[in-house]
Amino acid sequence: xxxxxxxxxxxxxxxxxxxxxxxxxxxxxxxxxxxxxxxxxxxxxxxxxxxxxxxxxxxxxxxxxxxxxxxxxxxxxxxxxxxxxxxxxxxxxxxxxxxxxxxxxxxxxxxxx
Amino acid sequence: xxxxxxxxxxxxxxxxxxxxxxxxxxxxxxxxxxxxxxxxxxxxxxxxxxxxxxxxxxxxxxxxxxxxxxxxxxxxxxxxxxxxxxxxxxxxxxxxxxxxxxxxxxxxxxxxxx
Numbered sequence: 001x002x003x004x005x006x007x008x009x010x011x012x013x014x015x016x017x018x019x020x021x022x023x024x025x026x027x028x029x030x031x032x033x034x035x036x037x038x039x040x041x042x043x044x045x046x047x048x049x050x051x052x053x054x055x056x057x058x059x060x061x062x063x064x065x066x067x068x069x070x071x072x073x074x075x076x077x078x079x080x081x082x083x084x085x086x087x088x089x090x091x092x093x094x095x096x097x098x099x100x101x102x103x104x105x106x107x108x109x110x111x112x113x
Numbered sequence: 114x115x116x117x118x119x120x121x122x123x124x125x126x127x128x129x130x131x132x133x134x135x136x137x138x139x140x141x142x143x144x145x146x147x148x149x150x151x152x153x154x155x156x157x158x159x160x161x162x163x164x165x166x167x168x169x170x171x172x173x174x175x176x177x178x179x180x181x182x183x184x185x186x187x188x189x190x191x192x193x194x195x196x197x198x199x200x201x202x203x204x205x206x207x208x209x210x211x212x213x214x215x216x217x218x219x220x221x222x223x224x225x226x227x
Contacts, residue, residue, distance in 0.1 A: 044215075090156075100146050100163050101148065102215060106156065
């Protein structure tokens with residue numbers, strides 16, 4: 001069966017510091033991968049998605065970036081965090097063939113101080 | 114542009130009550146997909162159901178049922194005989210094609226009291 005991992009689970013970082021969040025998927029090949037952010041107030045916003053290694057699409061302009069160095073690895077980064085980057089970051093995957101559901105990881109709670 | 118509206122923000126019921134969570138969507142696409150996800154206090158979103166726009170058949174799964182009506186652009190979710198474990202935030206979502214981005218509603222916080 002497929003599983004998705006995210007780490008760290010929680011993170012407290014000062015403003016201006018760098019960020020690296022990691023997501024890995026097990027049990028499938030060539031998944032589509034997604035990064036979402038859930039800010040206080042609950043709405044989920046798609047940040048990035050990837051259909052393959054090195055292929056990243058950005059949905060919202062911001063100071064975050066994403067990379068996919070390996071088939072089942074998706075990384076969310078920032079060079080300098082802002083207070084507004086605080087939130088709950090969720091990684092999701094879906095099978096790249098004809099399927100529709102996205103399956104979510106446990107999330108990373110980021111607090112920028 | 115796609116939009117999902119969950120007008121209810123918080124609902125509180127007593128255990129064993131039935132509760133309906135409303136979802137209204139907007140899209141110009143003729144083919145689209147609707148979803149419900151559950152987010153328990155742990156934070157992970159759990160997939161509950163997908164409905165295709167060309168399939169208006171309602172669905173029942175145990176205590177859960179879903180009513181899809183294209184005429185009113187609604188995809189409502191009913192929990193029968195609610196239980197404390199049903200307490201969570203429930204999200205309705207919409208996508209226009211397979212593997213495309215999900216547009217989420219703002220979610221409904223359901224609290225089931227014993």
